[in-house]
Amino acid sequence: MVERSGGRLRLNRRQVLSGGIALAGGLAVLGGASYGQGAPQPGGTLRLAQGADAQPKNILAGRAGNNTWRHQVFDALTVLDSETGQPRPVLATEWESSEDGRTFVVRIRNDARFHTGRPLTAEDVVFTLEQVMVPENASQMAPLVRAYTSIEATGTHEVTITSDTPVAPRVFDVFQLAVILDMDTFSGLADGSQVVGTGPFKWVDWVPGASLRLERNDDYWAPDQVLLDGVEISIITDSTAMANAMRGRVDMVLAMTPRDAIMFRGNPGVELIEGPGAQIFPLGLNVTAPPFDKRELRQAIGYAIDRQRIIDQVFNGVGNASCLWWRSNEPGTTEEMVTHYHYDPERARELIAAAGAEGAQVDLTVIGLAPVPAIYEIVQNNLREVGLNPMGQVVETAAFDQGQTAGDLGPAFQQIHGLQGFSAATLVDALPALRDTNPSKFTPERYRELKDALQSAQGDAYAPALVELGQFMLDEAFSHILLHTPPLHAKVQQFQGFTFNNVGFLHLAGAHLNG
């Protein structure tokens, strides 16, 4: 009975909280460097567990189920280092930007081959970037790529991108997500029957909703990086079951809930890692529909919510109460911006009174994806406290997505976004909550102008542009970020040498099982 080792868990509040703090404090928050320094030995099959199913159909989109295997099967041109935030070359060998930044040339490896054996060419890169623009592929980078005036193969291993605004540095966000696809087998992605990239591992067998098996790519262009024989990913939707799998059945569990992570506290065989990237939880407000056409009321919502309680009670203390849409270490970010909205029910009441909205009914559409409904329960409670009348409706993911596409989510809505780690300039167009066609229907001229200013800003101009946009967005309060939560992973001691990029996608090049 494997489970006996866990012992009986019975926690009171203090234990939970202190557990949460201890957890946060004891975490190894590591950057781009490989985990562990032991002499790597090849061999062994890595066993991973994740909660969401793979979605090869949406390989170009940031989807939770793809983060574990995307960069094993595929290679990106570049990835962003999780510590420095700077691009590291993968398939790209070098890149250069024109003086005005509007022309960008990237050169790619000539020794990379797809798993089918076909050599990689610039045409594949162009094809991939074109696919990013196709709506069905649901890439969050589509708005950025559509803004390019041309993408051309200017050599067998060279691609030139031109645009009206500077291409770099946002293009590295695109490159990181737009892993290079094989144009010949592209159609096989739709049902996962053929998933072909140039990456260190080959896609072998996918049982939707259950498991995914990868096998080492013996022809990888960096053969010394492929140490594992293969990777087995189990898809376990129940978080507790997923955590339980850590007891001898898998080597690593990705994105477990803080509540389940407590189980492994003090277990010497298991290491807990707080990975890069984060989830953010926006509370969107429709600025065209009463009562949220009043800015005071929108701002009031920001002050009404007790973010720390959400962190403590929903996330066992793991998370931070930033109300920004991007990382706190973006250039120019100030403490005031991060904590602009904080729990201040008095202030909230005043603002509500100013908006004349006492007792107003707030219809909230809540995506039925854990833990958003749990957050909603606190939000609901907080809104009641300040004299509003929240009426929440939790809807299935599919229905929510439909509503989001149709711009039909009602006056207020709560959702969940990943993609933390991308630059703010990218996010303002990539995040559905912020892009031009956002469900808040927030589309003033000035918003676009400030975004454009940020996206054209080169060098030192970036920070002030971001501050200006950020303060505008905070003031307009059309989308409140409630908190950021980092992903929690657990792994066995022996598993080392892997990396995460700055968005939190896993890289197994160089990983091994005998640390």
Add this chain to the structure above:
Amino acid sequence: MTATNPTETHAGGRRRLMGEGLGRYIAALGQPKGLIGSGLLVLLVLAAVFAPILFPGGVDQQSRDSFLLPSLLHPFGTDELGRDIFVRCVYALQVSISLVIVAVPIAAVLGTLMGLSGAISGLLGEAFQRVFDIILGFPSLVLGICIVIVIGPGWLALATTIVVFSLPQFGRLARGALLSEQGREYVLAARVLGVSRPKIMIRHILPNALDPIFVQVSLSMIGGIFIEAALSIVGLGIQPPTPSLGTLLNVGIRYVYAQPMYTAGPIIMLLLLALAFNLIADALNAQVLKTRGE
């Protein structure tokens, strides 16, 4: 047939019959089992109805005290948001009770009528029989899933599931009673006398069909309560944040290590409800058997 006034006497007869029948059922609740069962049920219903008065803080009174152990103040402890689990369970009773109190009687009336329809038209009776067969072919939760797909999750889908699920139970009982009563010599005697079909139905067949149906109403209520729990546990029933026993379990099971009472509390409520209906069914059954055993 000249000077008769059938409606008058007929109505009088019916009132008497129903009065006598209901009296028996009420008498059943006076038996020890019936008394405990109905007492428990009344207690639960009152608690659910007067929850807003008993617990004026409402169902959503949150605090920073997550996962407190059970205490006098919080009999079932508190949940992840520091809410009193007991209070939430009591509020959750509203959903379960409202569901079965609405759905089961509808099913009972509809099902009985469908079951008895064979007396009016043999073909109709047969047709409904086939419908029952089909419904019975569907395992209960599969039926629930089908209905959720068509209606969308929520109270209405649950109520519909309970109605559809219970229909054949009543229909078959009624039809069984109809078939056995139709062959009874006293029914034949009434036919030979020329008593009209509706009168035979009301005087001779219905009273005998009612006994098992009353017992079944009680049993179907249990079934309905558990159907709500099952569908809500998998997220196809009542949608959060409305607390129902099933949605509480849906969340509670995720916190089973941190707060076992989060799971145990709703289960205790479910079992209390089931126990109440079961005792009532037992008492009714005993009463019916007593009357039957001439």
Add this chain to the structure above:
Amino acid sequence: MFGFLARRLPSVVFMLLATSVIAFLLPRLAGGDPAQTIAGADATAEQVAAIRVELGLDQPVYAQYGRWLGDLLVGDLGTSLITSRPVGQLIMARLGSTLELAIAATVLMVVLGIGLGILAGSIRKGAGRAGLDGAVSVLLATPPHVTGLILILVLGITFNLLPISGEVSVLRDPLVGISLLIMPALALALPQAAMIARLIQARMYQVRQEEFVDLAIAKGVPPRRIVLSHILRNSMGTAVVATGIRVGELLAGAVVIEAIFARNGLGLMAVDAVSSRDYQVVQIVVLGAVVIAVLVHLLSEILLAALDPRIRLQ
């Protein structure tokens, strides 16, 4: 035997056809346009129309049904709208998990049900009888999901004897697999077993009243032999039919049990498919559940016929 089958077959075929119609209509009753789902939210009207033609959705409903049923009969179960994979493949992938659970639960159901039934039918006095009756009544009234949760609370949490969630194939790691299978299988089996036990018990009491049992006593047959050769033998038919009927409910219970114990089986797949509106998958799972329930029922009746010469030799 042939006569028996000939009599039962029409109603079985009717059941299956009716179920297929319901399953076929499900996605259509649910609203939402499958073509739209496939095309994606941003697709143009032309794209959607093209997909409609491709799926045959432009044809009359009965023609669509005919085509769908025809495809089913040759083994083409359709394609999932969400994963774009053949539904058959998706089901095969999850079948193992559910099969393990169903087999374990059925074995437990039969063993416990018949065992308890015989015990309850044989013990006619005293505390043992009262205890058994009480236990059977409680189990009977408690559905699988509640039983499962209670098992989790008692065996998993309070005594920490068994793991409460997850699954490993028994074929892959028997020990862990079985330790993970015990509680969900038990939860599924207990209520149905209680039902079977109650039926067997009642039937045994009934058979005990029969005159042939009196005759056997009058022949000087010892009590044990009377129970085995006369009472049990005549009660088995009830057990068999009861088992056949309960298998369908057992499968239904799997839907919730898989969710509670985090098993990646067909039940959970059905629930997920409902949530993600992958109705192509749901309709096949629904149809499958009913077909299995109906066929198992038929099987039990055939078995009953084999057990009972009155039916067999008709």
Add this chain to the structure above:
Amino acid sequence: MAANLLEVRNLGTTFRFGQAEVQALHEVSFEARTGRVLGIVGESGSGKSLTARAIMRMLPETASVSNGEVLFESGNLLDLPEARMRSIRGSKIAMVFQDPQAALNPVKTVGWQIEEALVVHGMNKSRARARAIELLGQVGIPEPDKRIDDFPHQFSGGMRQRVVIAIAIANSAKLIIADEPTTALDVTIQAQVLRLLVDLKSRLDIGVILITHDMGVVAEICDDIVVMYGGRVVERGAVAGVFAAPQHPYTRNLLRSMPRIEGVRTARLPTIPGSTPDLSRLPSGCAFHPRCQFAEDICLREVPVLLPMAGSPEREAACHVARQNAGLPPDPDPTPSSEPLAGVRTSGSAPAILEIEDLSVTFPGGGGWLRREKPIVAVDGVSLSLRPGETLGLVGESGCGKTSLSRTIVGLNRPSSGYIRVAGEDVTDFGAEAAAHVRRTVQYVFQDPYASLNPRLSIRQILSEALEQRGLPGRQREAAARALMDMVGLDAAYLDRYPKAFSGGQRQRIGIARALAVEPRVLICDEPVSALDVSIQAQVINILADLRDRLGLGILFIAHDLSVVRHLSDRVAVMYLGRIVEIGPASDVYEHPLHPYTAVLLSSTPKPVPDPSAMQRKLVLGGDMPSPRNPPSGCRFRTRCPIGPLADPSRRICIEKDPLLVGPGEHKSACHFPDEAAGLAVQSKA
């Protein structure tokens, strides 16, 4: 006199109902002897079956023996350990049960069941099988080696009872206790089984205890008799003596109240008032005193003891009166029974009130869509007529179609062909008007008095429903209901009681009152007394006769009991497999039957007149009634006919040609050789 095989001494048993204990048997004593048949007679609730079970120590769980002993082979069976007792059951004392349908395990072959009886007493399997085949042959089952592997349901009722008897004699038991072994059987089959029992008794030299309610059966095959009433033995002795001069008023009244198939017909049967008591609520003193015409004070106070009668030590009776008077005094109230029967009450010219012509009734055969069974022709071309004030008796064994026929007349079944005319009107189509006409004219009295009254309605409600149908206004119904109660001899004060408060006989009277409520001119009585105890039966028969005479009712009286039919009927029709095989004035049919089936029925019916040789002379039919699904070709009776092709293979005509119902005058029969039937009857009587 043979030695005592079994002696029952002062046996008492009690029943437990929760805390309460009720004494069910009191001081029962008798003995059974080798080579003799002891009949234990009593009506329902007399304790006769309980006595048998107490001997076998097979009492129900709630009952136990409170005192007394059962001596067998110089030991008391009641003292034996259970294991010893088990070795006696089935090997030394065997039992035959009432219902052969239920007494055999349906899922085991008959061979297995016979072998089991042998194997549990120590025989090895292969020998047991050989013996089982031998036993089947012994009890008269043809081709025993083939039938041995058949299942019980493949045998007919009579054959099954033979199998049960084979089991009883398997281990050469010394005593066989047969508990109502023929009650569930038809009269022709009863005769077969009784003859088998008598044969076996003399061949194997065993003792038999026969438990029965039928005095006729006792008279025919028993040597000794024990009469039980209210859990006590009230009289015992040799059959001849008891029948000739009963010493207990109950015995005497019972014998008198039985309708006779032969002899003088009387207008009214002597009756025993009241009804049989419930064992749990016995009257004080002599349990029979409330129904006894001689009852004195002492009878109310003291329980009479069973004592030998003066002058005949072999006779014992438990009656204060008989004891005081050294024998039962003559009846103080000479029953009107001696009153000779009034002549036929109908003038032959009165127009028939009910006419049936060539009527057939067919039931669908059932089965699924793929395999339809052949339809069953329950009634096949029957013609009958009934005049006002006349009683037409319709007799036949179960399954002959008599109930189907009668229910068709009142519209409960639909005819497939033929005509029904009621008071001259054709009502075959049973349209609304015809239905109303039939219902005003023809009413029905059902067989089972326990099933024919809705237990949830009071008698007032039941009668007023019927009166409402007559069209009587509400306020007149009260008086009418009282009048109806009076008419059937019930107290109008009972109107507000529910059926469960009444005994079987009273319920049947209520059933009659309900039928009479619409003032019909024809009453169809479907076995109205067959579910009643003999002592009650006479009350109902008398009421029917009275009503017929007073109201000029035409009665179609259906029964399987020829004695009852004979008592009431002016004319009699005999039915076999859906056809009328003989019809005519009652006296002609009974005295000069023209159809061999009638002759056999008459001969098979047990008569309550002791006659040691009657059994030998009986006409006993071989085989069973064929299924109405596949009736034989030609004459339907030919497969069992004692004068047909079975007896004389040259009579091909019976196989090839369907005999027509013809005859001299009113007395008709459907037989190719009508003259031989009378001969048969005479032969069996002589």
